[in-house]
Amino acid sequence: MRIVHLLLTSRFAGSERHALELAAAQAASHDVTLVLRRAGAADRPDAIAHRVHPKVKVEVVGDLAASWRARRLLRRLRPDVAHAHLSGGCRALHGVEGLGCLRVATLHIAYKPRQHAPLDGLIAIAPWQLADIPPDLRARTVQIDNWTLPREPSADARARLRAGHGIDDGTFLVGALGRAEPGKGLDVLVDAFERARLPGTRLAIVGQGSAWEALRKRAGDDVLMPGFAERPQDWLAAFDGFVSAARREPFGLVLLEAMQAGLPIVATASEGARHLSPQLQAPLVPVDDADALARALQRLVGGGQRRVDYPMDAFRIESKLAQIEAFYRAGLDRLRGR
Numbered sequence: 288m289r290i291v292h293l294l295l296t297s298r299f300a301g302s303e304r305h306a307l308e309l310a311a312a313q314a315a316s317h318d319v320t321l322v323l324r325r326a327g328a329a330d331r332p333d334a335i336a337h338r339v340h341p342k343v344k345v346e347v348v349g350d351l352a353a354s355w356r357a358r359r360l361l362r363r364l365r366p367d368v369a370h371a372h373l374s375g376g377c378r379a380l381h382g383v384e385g386l387g388c389l390r391v392a393t394l395h396i397a398y399k400p401r402q403h404a405p406l407d408g409l410i411a412i413a414p415w416q417l418a419d420i421p422p423d424l425r426a427r428t429v430q431i432d433n434w435t436l437p438r439e440p441s442a443d444a445r446a447r448l449r450a451g452h453g454i455d456d457g458t459f460l461v462g463a464l465g466r467a468e469p470g471k472g473l474d475v476l477v478d479a480f481e482r483a484r485l486p487g488t489r490l491a492i493v494g495q496g497s498a499w500e501a502l503r504k505r506a507g508d509d510v511l512m513p514g515f516a517e518r519p520q521d522w523l524a525a526f527d528g529f530v531s532a533a534r535r536e537p538f539g540l541v542l543l544e545a546m547q548a549g550l551p552i553v554a555t556a557s558e559g560a561r562h563l564s565p566q567l568q569a570p571l572v573p574v575d576d577a578d579a580l581a582r583a584l585q586r587l588v589g590g591g592q593r594r595v596d597y598p599m600d601a602f603r604i605e606s607k608l609a610q611i612e613a614f615y616r617a618g619l620d621r622l623r624g625r
Contacts, residue, residue: 288317288615291366295353295375297326298333300466301540302395306372308436311340312608320344322360324353324375333495333515354378362386368615377402389618396537408618410611412538413562427621429614434604435543444521452491452511454525459488459588462526462550464519465541467496472532472555472575474498477506479532479580485588493522523548527593530584533557534574542567546597551590553583566597 290313294306306321313319321343328336328347339345346364348356357379361369371377371392380390384405391408398419403409408427411417420428441447454460461480465471473492480490491511492502503512516522523529529545531554536542539559545552546566554560556571564571572583 288368288612289320289364289366290317290368290370290615291320291322291361291364293322293357293361293369293371293376293379294327294335294373295322295324295348295357295379296335296373297324297329297350299335299338302373303335305393305395305433305540307335307338307340307343308434308604309370309608309611310343312604313612314340314342318344320346320364320366322346322348322357322376322379324348325350332517358383361388367619371406374399374402377406381405387622389615389622391615391618394537407622408614410614413559415558415562416537427618429610431607431610431614432602433538433540433543434602434607435540435547435599436604437547438520440520440524440548441518444518444524448521448525452489452513454489457487459485459527459593460491460525461485461488461528461530461584461587462491462493462522463530463532464493464516464522464544467492467494467499467502469498470533470535471496471498472534473502474505475534475575475577475580476530476532477502477510478577479584480510482577482581483584483588485584488588491522491526493519519544520548523550526550528553528587530580530587531555531557531560532580533560536560539563543599543602546595546602547599549594549596551587551592551595553580553587555580566601568595568597 292306292310310319310321325347354375361383366388368389371380377392390406392406393410394416411430412433414430493516495515529550529552533555536557536559542563552567554571555574560571572579
């Protein structure tokens with residue numbers, strides 16, 4: 288099967304990780320190409336191209352009118368399946384109905400009619416997304432959970448990162464990981480941490496984004512904010528507890544990563560956290576409630592537990608690959624009138 292993934296973003300984060308891992312796993316038995324914007328192939332730590340598996344072919348299109356350029360490329364490549372990720376990739380699939388390829392997208396965030404309604408099928412990553420999809424398209428939609436791959440931290444990651452920031456082993460390091468964007472609720476986390484008044488505890492917010500500068504000013508020097516992490520698993524090894532204060536989290540891939548690292552977790556009741564709540568082993572906290580989050584932080588630190596054994600078998604990529612391939616084949620059969 289010839290599969291083309293379209294990922295026309297510029298910076299690496301959770302959705303980009305998902306797309307790259309899927310392309311790499313499919314490349315073991317299919318002809319897989321990944322289409323990137325030039326900005327995603329730049330020489331930056333948070334770019335995308337340098338993370339692509341060697342078995343995946345890469346095509347780069349210019350940043351100007353990237354969706355139009357990707358559409359022209361699809362007409363040349365003529366894949367069996369064109370799989371879009373996020374808005375630019377979806378726009379590239381509009382107007383190529385005559386190619387005879389199956390046009391699908393993963394709902395990394397939410398159903399948006401202008402992006403998704405013209406497509407042949409959708410993959411929802413969480414059940415809550417299904418309610419917004421119109422019935423005719425919902426019949427061509429499948430819900431498949433996200434996954435996480437085991438990633439070993441560097442052998443010295445915990446000691447090195449903590450020592451580099453003056454954190455001894457007796458200090459409880461509370462950590463958040465991901466894009467510094469308003470939807471992640473990191474401003475609420477900073478307020479909650481201050482209100483919790485936790486002696487012998489530090490807070491680290493690891494990641495970059497549009498809200499980083501404002502958050503840096505708000506947080507003060509006591510909060511660690513090292514920016515983008517090339518190896519997030521190293522920071523997860525350095526943490527003693529993980530917090531997601533998100534206002535919006537479609538699935539919560541970062542929660543899977545924290546579970547994989549065995550961290551006790553505090554999470555607000557975002558859409559994704561509600562979906563994962565049976566696995567999180569802790570009650571969810573109301574969104575945008577700094578006092579409730581402060582109390583949850585007190586329980587996290589006061590419990591003294593620094594590692595948890597989570598059941599992760601349901602979140603491995605192998606079973607998800609089989610489900611996605613079955614979805615592709617059913618769509619292709621439908622498209623070809625079988």
